[in-house]
Each structure stands twice: as structure tokens, then as C-alpha cells.
Amino acid sequence: GDSVTQMEGPVTLSEEAFLTINCTYTATGYPSLFWYVQYPGEGLQLLLKATKADDKGSNKGFEATYRKETTSFHLEKGSVQVSDSAVYFCALTLNFGNEKLTFGTGTRLTIIP
Amino acid sequence: KAGVTQTPRYLIKTRGQQVTLSCSPISGHRSVSWYQQTPGQGLQFLFEYFSETQRNKGNFPGRFSGRQFSNSRSEMNVSTLELGDSALYLCASSLGGQGTHEQYFGPGTRLTVT
Numbered sequence: 676g677d678s679v680t681q682m683e684g685p686v687t688l689s690e691e692a693f694l695t696i697n698c699t700y701t702a703t704g705y706p707s708l709f710w711y712v713q714y715p716g717e718g719l720q721l722l723l724k725a726t727k728a729d730d731k732g733s734n735k736g737f738e739a740t741y742r743k744e745t746t747s748f749h750l751e752k753g754s755v756q757v758s759d760s761a762v763y764f765c766a767l768t769l770n771f772g773n774e775k776l777t778f779g780t781g782t783r784l785t786i787i788p
Numbered sequence: 789k790a791g792v793t794q795t796p797r798y799l800i801k802t803r804g805q806q807v808t809l810s811c812s813p814i815s816g817h818r819s820v821s822w823y824q825q826t827p828g829q830g831l832q833f834l835f836e837y838f839s840e841t842q843r844n845k846g847n848f849p850g851r852f853s854g855r856q857f858s859n860s861r862s863e864m865n866v867s868t869l870e871l872g873d874s875a876l877y878l879c880a881s882s883l884g885g886q887g888t889h890e891q892y893f894g895p896g897t898r899l900t901v902t
Contacts, residue, residue: 711893718792718878718893764831774819774882774891775844778831 677702681765681779688755688786696750696782698739698765706767708732708741708748709776713762722750722763757786790815792881792894800900806867809897813860813881819843820862821891822854825876834877837862838884866899874901 682697700706707726711719723732728743737752748765765779793812801807813820821844822834833846837856854864860881866873876896882889 716895718895719880720893721890724890774821774836774838774880774884774889775833775846776821776823776831776880776891777833780830 677706677767677769677777679765679767679777679779681763682782684762684781685783685785688784690757690786690788691754692786694750694752694755694759694784696763696765696784698748698750698779700746700748700765700767702746702767702769704769706769708739709766709768710737710739710748710750711764711766711778713764713781715761719764755784755786757788760784760786792879792892794877794879794894794897796897797895798898798900800902801869802902803869803871805869806865807869807899808863808865809877809879809899811862811864811879811881811894813862813879814892817881817883817892818860819882819884819889820856820860821880821882822862822864823878823880824848825878825896826874831878834864869901871901873899875899 678701709724710722712722723734725732725741731740739750762781764781766776795810819838821836836844840856851867856862878896880891880893882891
């Protein structure tokens, strides 16, 4: 079946450090890929997305590139801030009018000043 | 535009009881999906409704059910509650229809079963 594997957490970084959270996927079809972020006590917010190979999604300084050859969608940010502390989820959905999201286990990120 | 709203935000129930959770999607969105989030199992898909029809279903027992109304609002029901049903239940809405659409999540309903 379809699945998403993401980097185990928790991850702790100093402010202004470079961030990478790895995400790989297995899918029977040609998925769209997403990164969601969850702040404490809140629901999920869409951070960025990519719908086809070599697409780069970007938002708020975060980037991820859809790599079909390595089935990956790694999240990166050049300089993290304390406000980036949250749980990050990689997810996929297959097209064909199917809204079901398959999520990774989530990576808790803590940024220390 | 108002976001996805879920009511109630917090709920405490006893084993064996049943519970109904409500979700109001973003105006114009016709698809509503439900997810269960627990520390052990993570985020798991329950079901999706589009134009009042269940379009997709996850691997949950029949105690979990849902419905969607003509205004796209959705409810999910859990009967005969078990301790393991304690979780954050998230609702997400999207335009639905053809293609891949962004899903917008509500703040969730925190259900505690004692």
C-alpha cells in the first residue's frame, strides 16, 4: 500500500541553523506530495505542496523538491527561527478525485535561541 | 473567509457511550475528510464525504460512521466508545471534484474516553 516514511524525531537545532527533514514515499500511482505543520494545540496547516516530478514547493522560507527518481520530498530551510518549533508531517495523496491523505509519523522540531 | 470549524473542541465520555462530532467546512468546499490522531498510531484516515456520499473509507471498525449534509457540513459518530478511541479527531475540507486539492484542517476535537 501507499506509505510515507519520514525522519525520526525529535530534532533540536539552534536558531539560524540549516534544517533538513527527510521524507520518502511509496505509492502505487503518481502522488501529490505535501508538508503540513502542526503547532501546539492546533490543527494541521499546509506548509507547501508539489504535484509532479521536479516541482519545488516553497513557503515561509521552507522548500521541498519532488524527486521521482529517489521517491523523496525532503523539507529544507536555510535559517530556522524559534517560531518554527512545531511538528512537521510529510503526506501524499493519489489523484483521481481521491482526497485521502497518507501521513508520515511526524517530526517534532525544537529551535533553541 | 472563515476556516474549518469543529465542535465541540473538547469532550469527555465514558466507555460504552456514543459521541457525535461536528465539522463545518470552508464555504464552497464540498469534500470533508476525517482523521484520527493518536501518539501511537499517528494520523489515520477515517473517511471522506463528497456531495453527501462517502467516497473513501479507512480501516476503522463499523463503530465509526459519518454523514454529510446538503450544506456540506459533516458529522462523525462513534458508538460503544472504547478507551482506545481517545484521540484528537481532525476534520479537513477541500473543493473536491477532479484533480488534487489542498485540504484545510480544523483545530480538532479532543476526545477523552474514561
